[in-house]
Amino acid sequence: MVTVEIGTRAPGRAPADVVWERYAQPALWPRWAPQITGVETSAPRLAPGVTGRVRAPLGVRVRFTVTAVDHTARTWAWDARLGPLRLHLRHGVAPDGGTWLTVRGPAAVVLPYLPLARLALHRLTDPRDLTPG
Template sequence: MRRQLAVSGPVPPGEAWDRYARPARWPEWSPQIRAVDYAGTLLTPGARGVVHGPLGLRVRFHIDDVTPARGWAWTVSVLGVTMHLHHTVAPAGPGSRTGLTIEGPAPVVLGYLPLARWALRRLVHLPPVAPGAGRTRHGVTAPDTPG
């Protein structure tokens, strides 16, 4: 099954893209993501990692494609189920619009859509983290890292 959704909000496209492009930032806006194991700093085609979700759920992923500042695609696998997701970012008035296309088994896609919509709303609505304020990871405030 294939489903699409889009959400617009006041966050500028550059900030929305940065929230996508740096996997360490995913827990800031995606409430179902507790942590991310990823060797790099930025999304890179061919890279692999693991998203840690609630109840110890581990979701393996592979970055399929990246078009800087515009979109990226990845394949995720969990409990024998594989899904393909394609994310986009575009300017929308004073803010941005993010789109998502999900492909996978119907029950999983339909079950994931509400979580995805919630996360994407946060992506384009949460104010940026103030410089020097740190980012929250695992419930602990960590100092900002350069870059």
């Protein structure tokens, strides 16, 4: 299986603090990530060691573990797994509210995931709803 690491980004359109809060509270992820229908977590905010499951369409549940969080730098990383498939994802929010993502994993999973991720990042930075929750 070929492993790839690919990144994408979205321009800053909402304030950086708002964008970060939309990341930092996993319960908010379904609001901006169309590939997520629900989230179950061991804690309400991102922190290293937080575990959980992301619910996706068709009843798919992806287990995850948050591996790193830097609230000051507004960056975080997590490992997601579905059966034998593993992804490592790194996220960040720039001072201007822009956001970026890097995904490492099997090319057969990463490449089809990227268009959904791009859409999610653009929704994440959408200024129309400036409330973090």
